[in-house]
Amino acid sequence: MPLPPPATTTLSPTASRLLDTLAGLRLRGRKALAVLLDPDDFEPARLRQLLLLTRQHPVDFFLVGGSLVLTEHQAALIALLKAEAPHVPVLLFPSHALHIDPAADGILLLSLISGRNPDFLIGQHVVAAPRLRQSGLQVLPTGYMLVDSGRPTTASYISGTAPLPHDKPSIAAATAMAGEQLGLRLMYLDGGSGAQHPVAPAMIRAVRAAVDVPLIVGGGLNTGEKVYAALAAGADLVVIGNHLERTPTFLADAVAAVHEASVSQPVK
Numbered sequence: 349m350p351l352p353p354p355a356t357t358t359l360s361p362t363a364s365r366l367l368d369t370l371a372g373l374r375l376r377g378r379k380a381l382a383v384l385l386d387p388d389d390f391e392p393a394r395l396r397q398l399l400l401l402t403r404q405h406p407v408d409f410f411l412v413g414g415s416l417v418l419t420e421h422q423a424a425l426i427a428l429l430k431a432e433a434p435h436v437p438v439l440l441f442p443s444h445a446l447h448i449d450p451a452a453d454g455i456l457l458l459s460l461i462s463g464r465n466p467d468f469l470i471g472q473h474v475v476a477a478p479r480l481r482q483s484g485l486q487v488l489p490t491g492y493m494l495v496d497s498g499r500p501t502t503a504s505y506i507s508g509t510a511p512l513p514h515d516k517p518s519i520a521a522a523t524a525m526a527g528e529q530l531g532l533r534l535m536y537l538d539g540g541s542g543a544q545h546p547v548a549p550a551m552i553r554a555v556r557a558a559v560d561v562p563l564i565v566g567g568g569l570n571t572g573e574k575v576y577a578a579l580a581a582g583a584d585l586v587v588i589g590n591h592l593e594r595t596p597t598f599l600a601d602a603v604a605a606v607h608e609a610s611v612s613q614p615v616k
Contacts, residue, residue: 366437366454366486367533370562374584379610381407381575381602384441384566384589385429386414386541390421392428399432401596405603406436411587412452413441414502414541426451439488443506445476454486456536461527462493462520463509490534490564491527493520495547497568501540514545517554528559535559537583539567541590546574549581556582572601579609 373380383402385395410429412422426449429438440447440455448455457480460468480487494504494511504511512520524535535555537547546568556563565578566587578586586606592598 366439367488369437370488370534370585374562377610379579379583379606380409380585381606382409382411382439382564382566382585382587383407383592383599384411384413384587385425386589387412387422387425388414389593390425392424395425395428396432398592398596398599399429401599402433402436405599407599407603408436408585410436410438411441411456411589412438412449413443413447422447423449423451440485442476443503445472445479448476448479448483448485450483450485452485454488455480456490456492456534457487458490458492458536459527459532460494460507460509461491461523461532462495462512463507465507465509468507468509488534489532490536491524491530491532492536492538493523495520495537495539495551495567497539497546498544499542501542501567503538503540511540512551514548514551517548517551520551521554521558524555525558528561532561534562534564536564536566538565538587541567543568546578549577552578552581552583569602570598572598572605575602575605576609579606580612 412426426438430451437453440449440452442455494509496511496514527535537552537555539545539547547565552565562584563582564585564587565583569575569578569586569588570591575586588602
């Protein structure tokens with residue numbers, strides 16, 4: 349049975365192109381929250397409970413993907429999201445060229461600019477390009493930067509790349525600047541799934557000062573205080589996932605932190 353309609357809605361995928369929506373949020377000083385869902389962990393009953401929580405604590409985006417995606421659950425997960433939370437845009441967060449589903453609203457077309465593996469800089473993109481054009485998905489070209497989070501992550505292992513040193517914000521800033529100059533429209537600083545530490549505020553501030561495009565930050569954001577710190581340092585959109593699976597009530601803390609950061613930031 350579909351969930352009851354929410355008391356308030358956030359963003360509509362039909363109201364604006366997704367890139368324009370993200371850019372508009374940044375101009376208004378409005379911070380945003382995304383929930384990352386891994387198809388390998390898809391359980392309909394648990395997802396329905398999470399969606400019920402989002403009625404009380406609205407989120408702005410769902411990201412669907414993971415570093416492996418070993419199962420065939422992605423289509424079923426997206427279908428459930430579109431049926432029961434149609435007001436929240438669904439963005440694919442792909443790990444390889446097969447993770448394209450036209451039922452989603454858009455795709456973060458990730459170029460792993462922190463690494464030097466050509467397969468994740470351009471190789472997978474070449475394979476995906478014809479299917480991606482036919483899909484009709486809104487494409488969000490994204491500079492993806494893995495950051496050392498205190499332990500090896502699946503993303504660094506699968507990609508065969510070393511993460512950026514956590515204490516070298518100048519390297520991250522120059523990397524993001526190069527990505528923007530190459531035409532990428534979003535930047536994503538990520539500690540990776542199961543990160544021991546979140547991306548340092550100093551690195552977020554350095555990247556924010558270096559580029560004008562919207563900045564996404566994820567990995568290791570497991571308290572409201574960490575979410576707020578990332579946003580206050582300059583993130584426009586934060587991504588939570590791993591901790592939320594274990595502690596669904598964390599959603600309320602994350603949404604409160606996003607609201608607090610939004611009202612405390614000056615309009616740009």
